[in-house]
Amino acid sequence: MPWHPIEASFRDPSGFVYHRDGTLYRQVNRVFAQQFDACVASGLYDELTAGALLVPHRRAGIELAADPNAHAVLEPELVSFISYxxxxxxxxxxxxxxxxxxxxxxxxxxxxxxxxxxxxxxxxxxxxxxxxxxxxxxxxxxxxxxxxxxxxxxxxxxxxxxxxxxxxxxxxxxxxxxxxxxxxxxxxxxxxxxxxxxxxxxxxxxxxxxxxxxxxxxxxxxxxxxxxxxxxxxxxxxxxxxxxxGCRWQPSGTEWAEYTSDNNYTAPAAASKRRTVLELLRGLEAGSVWDVGANTGEYSRAARESASVVVAFDLDPAAVERNYRRVRQDEEPGILPLLMDLTNPSPAQGWGHRERLSLEQRGPADAVLALALVHHLAIGHNLPLPKVAEFFARIARNLVIEFVPKSDSQVRRLLRNRPDIFPDYTREGFERAFGERFTVEAVRAVAAPQCGARCAVPARPPV
CATH class of the missing domain: 1.10.510 (Transferase(Phosphotransferase); domain 1)
Known part of the structure; x- marks a missing residue:
């Protein structure tokens, strides 16, 4: 069976990580045999894995080695999402x-x-x-x-x-x-x-x-x-x-740190939106969800009720920090908060552009959740809706996206000190742009005070 190396592990002469037939393995090279065996015999490996500090592995057959230099082959427990x-x-x-x-x-x-x-x-x-x-x-x-x-x-x-x-x-x-x-x-x-x-x-x-x-x-x-x-x-x-x-930082003072408490939603409206999102996600039967523009992760937690892994992306350092602290405090194992600016997402980096994967290379997710986001991309960053739809089609097998109209107070805030040069930012323009990349399966109204008529749309790329 052919094997495929993980490009991030080629620098270490003691061994490397690779895929074979869909399974991840780590090869221990003969040059490192003595050190590896001594570490295992010392009890250090058992101590660290028992304490959930080191990734556990099982010994695999030597016949699964990538090349003849192998001393041992390990099958490590899979990490659900690689971050940097x-x-x-x-x-x-x-x-x-x-x-x-x-x-x-x-x-x-x-x-x-x-x-x-x-x-x-x-x-x-x-x-x-x-x-x-x-x-x-x-x-x-x-x-x-x-x-x-x-x-x-x-x-x-x-x-x-x-x-x-x-x-x-x-x-x-x-x-x-x-x-x-x-x-x-x-x-x-x-x-x-x-x-x-x-x-x-x-x-x-x-x-x-x-x-x-x-x-x-x-x-x-x-x-x-x-x-x-x-x-x-x-x-x-x-x-x-x-x-x-001694290094300490309090997550406050950033642009979107207070968004969860400073938005258009009353508690009943937010609860209604949460039920709508969860209903739409359950219909998609997604195992992995990327919540883009997650802020502190309120809807990431709704997604976690139907998906085993939720990656909660946001560009605001304070929002991501608060989300992570809640994950730790409440012991929420299925949510991973990460910093990510969708207008400049993590690129492929390192030697040959292959050591560190781009965001897109780590996808596609079973479903992407994009709530109260599209107006920031289209109006806040001048990204045409067809370009936004094209990007989401590359990272998502399914998409739940919220359209926020110009009558919404959050959109009016974006347009307060600039001319409205976005004639295509309409419900019709939104449906036209995303209709070229996705098949719309349902539309749900999302009501909130001081808002226009928002809608949440679950969609799939056409087969």
């Missing part, structure tokens, strides 16, 4: 950082260490961060520093410090710097007051200066021949944990 650090909220990045440090502490206690501390080793699964790189562990060599220290700072601590101390939108720098935000850049961007905080001073500012000074030096030269005891590495990890804990 530049799509996470502040709280998600912080939880992923704390998970990485917790795993490093546990590994050191058993005589192992993380070879790398990439944020891409973490995914969000069942409402919580999960470490997915089974081959990141190797025996710790007494006297050596943590090789992944700089990577942890650039992937986690520095972005968190910028998001909490400068502007939460600094997290988007991770989309430009896939290998982590450079220490020198981050140090220059951080506020002056961070020089007075021990964690920021040591791990970011002085670290950046040391990197500049010793960029071309060997580790032995940079450390002046001194060895580093394991207890010192544990102390470093604990210091990093305190620095991460």
């Amino acid at each position: 650090p530049y799509e996470w909220s502040f709280g998600q990045l912080k939880d992923a950082a704390l998970l990485t440090l917790d795993i490093q502490t546990r590994a050191l206690t058993r005589g192992f260490t993380l070879r790398d501390a990439s944020a891409y080793n973490v995914q969000f699964h069942r409402g919580r961060p999960l470490f997915i790189d089974t081959l990141s562990f190797e025996p710790h060599q007494e006297g050596t520093p943590w090789a992944a220290y700089k990577q942890f700072c650039e992937h986690f601590l520095l972005p968190l410090a910028l998001m909490s101390g400068r502007d939460v939108r600094c997290g988007s720098l991770l989309r430009v710097h896939l290998d982590g935000i450079p220490l020198d850049l981050g140090s220059a961007l951080l506020p002056r007051r961070t020089w007075l905080r021990p964690g920021s001073l040591l791990h970011l500012h002085l670290h950046a200066k040391a990197q500049s000074r010793y960029a071309e030096a060997k580790v032995s030269t940079a450390t002046k021949g001194r060895t580093i005891a394991r207890r010192a590495v544990l102390a470093l990890v604990e210091s990093l944990r305190r620095a991460v804990d």
Whole structure:
């Protein structure tokens, strides 16, 4: 049977991930056999999987290997949706950082260490961060520093410090710097007051200066021949944990943070809309739903009643953060809040444009939910309705979309300080544009005070 590699895992000589006959496997190469077997024998793997910190796997037959270099073949538990650090909220990045440090502490206690501390080793699964790189562990060599220290700072601590101390939108720098935000850049961007905080001073500012000074030096030269005891590495990890804990951000003050409480809907009208949405989704029998423009996820939770996996996208950092905090607090395993600007969605990135998948490449979803959104795209961003329909047809097997007319107060707000250059933004123009890409199966009225006649439309692309 042919196999197909996962393009994001080609850099590691110890093994790689691939598909064969619709099943995901991880091959452990012979070059890493001793380290892998030692990790399993130590009990570290069992400890981490039992604590839901590391993705569990089962041993598969060696005959399923991709090539003759295999020492073992693993079949890991599937993660329902692959996301990336530049799509996470502040709280998600912080939880992923704390998970990485917790795993490093546990590994050191058993005589192992993380070879790398990439944020891409973490995914969000069942409402919580999960470490997915089974081959990141190797025996710790007494006297050596943590090789992944700089990577942890650039992937986690520095972005968190910028998001909490400068502007939460600094997290988007991770989309430009896939290998982590450079220490020198981050140090220059951080506020002056961070020089007075021990964690920021040591791990970011002085670290950046040391990197500049010793960029071309060997580790032995940079450390002046001194060895580093394991207890010192544990102390470093604990210091990093305190620095991460010290990064805090309150989700408020953004454009759409208060939309849930500042909209046209009374409680009865919102409840009626929720029932309508749930009825339409149940008719589609969708297993996965993407709620685009989800805000804090009120309708994502309605979708979760009929779908096993709901990805709740929004462009507002505070709204996504509030959604994630609710997921954690209420233990909602089927909802994944993510940052996403639909007018500039995550592209294919990395080597050959294949290491990090675009939003479209991670679809299509069984159903896309687009409520109170189309007017923002068409009027707020000058996107013609046929273009909007074309995009949704690429990412959705089915679509539930709400049309918001110009008589609606939210649309009038968009047009308040600009000329109305949108003659085709009408109910008829909407139906014409989406009728070219979808077959409309039903239309439901959505009533709300201070609104025109909204409608929710479930549709399927024509066969």
